[in-house]
Amino acid sequence: MRIFITGASGFVGGAATRSLIEAGHQVLAMSRSETSDGVIRDLGAEPVRCDLEKITPEHIGDAEIVIHSAAFVEDWGPKDAWYKYNVLGTQSTLKAAEAAGVRRFIHIGTEAAICHGQHVRDADETVPLAPDSPYPYCATKAQAEKLVRDANRAGAFETIVLRPRFIWGPGDTTLLPLVEAMAKSGKWMWIDGGKAMTSTTHIANLVHAISLALDKGRAGEAYFILDDGTISLKDMIGNMASARDLALSEKSIAPGLAEFVGRASEKIWRTFGLKGAPPLTAHAAMVMSHDCTLNGSKAAADLGYQPVISREEGWAAL
Numbered sequence: 001m002r003i004f005i006t007g008a009s010g011f012v013g014g015a016a017t018r019s020l021i022e023a024g025h026q027v028l029a030m031s032r033s034e035t036s037d038g039v040i041r042d043l044g045a046e047p048v049r050c051d052l053e054k055i056t057p058e059h060i061g062d063a064e065i066v067i068h069s070a071a072f073v074e075d076w077g078p079k080d081a082w083y084k085y086n087v088l089g090t091q092s093t094l095k096a097a098e099a100a101g102v103r104r105f106i107h108i109g110t111e112a113a114i115c116h117g118q119h120v121r122d123a124d125e126t127v128p129l130a131p132d133s134p135y136p137y138c139a140t141k142a143q144a145e146k147l148v149r150d151a152n153r154a155g156a157f158e159t160i161v162l163r164p165r166f167i168w169g170p171g172d173t174t175l176l177p178l179v180e181a182m183a184k185s186g187k188w189m190w191i192d193g194g195k196a197m198t199s200t201t202h203i204a205n206l207v208h209a210i211s212l213a214l215d216k217g218r219a220g221e222a223y224f225i226l227d228d229g230t231i232s233l234k235d236m237i238g239n240m241a242s243a244r245d246l247a248l249s250e251k252s253i254a255p256g257l258a259e260f261v262g263r264a265s266e267k268i269w270r271t272f273g274l275k276g277a278p279p280l281t282a283h284a285a286m287v288m289s290h291d292c293t294l295n296g297s298k299a300a301a302d303l304g305y306q307p308v309i310s311r312e313e314g315w316a317a318l
Helices: 011-022 034-043 081-099 136-150 175-185 203-213 233-243 255-272 282-289 297-303 311-317
Strands: 002-006 026-031 046-049 065-068 104-108 120-123 158-164 222-225 292-294
Touching (some): 002 011, 011 034, 011 203, 026 034, 034 046, 081 104, 104 136, 104 203, 136 282, 203 222, 203 297, 222 297, 233 311, 255 282
Parallel strands (some): 002 026, 002 065, 026 046, 065 104, 120 292, 158 222
């Protein structure tokens, strides 16, 4: 197949690109700089110089499939960054893909799209999206997913959403580097002892699901893509840290205090225009203090998805 992908120089997009190339597909990848050009060529793909704001049907060319993995995933940044990249960027990519005659649009979503600050326990895909979530990342990913699913045209322009949770594994540019930095600086601290329960998604399992979604799954639907079982955040992050010979502090603060600190820190940083990120954000406090366990039976039924790697194997590979 001829496939166009956004976010190929990132964690998810890069892993997907590498796997698709190895499977014999021809991959075109959005690139915004010479540096990204080099990363994309090293993966074996062809860079196409464009960005989410100005992408056109000509950039996508005669690709049959678009995989949209580019997103602003940080929990801190300029106020308009989440809407600009996650909503407007998805909207423009959808329009360009449909105009180019793309057969299927695969959107890399997230469980965050259903989160507005509540515990999530054994949730399936019938749980409503949270486009008005107080957390910008959650709200804009929900808004983006709605755009994708509303754009579905059965038999013409098919759209499908894959929702991983807590993506981890080799090549992680977000979570593991943060854990390492905080562990080495002595700043690591749990919230509520790390006892919140979570589902997770190893990058190899997500890449496997992407390959299945090229021609499987019901158009217009969303699918949770998960590792087997659930685990506490303390056990999950602790095992990731141990794989890198890192010792994490046992220090912990209460959820209520964490939320207060996160919101107060954000207000101070915004009010005074302080550089860098606050020591804790409201979004991070919410994620680390709430259960988020999901039901992946729909992906098993419709995509034929089963994990290809276990957590134990994944930890060993770190």
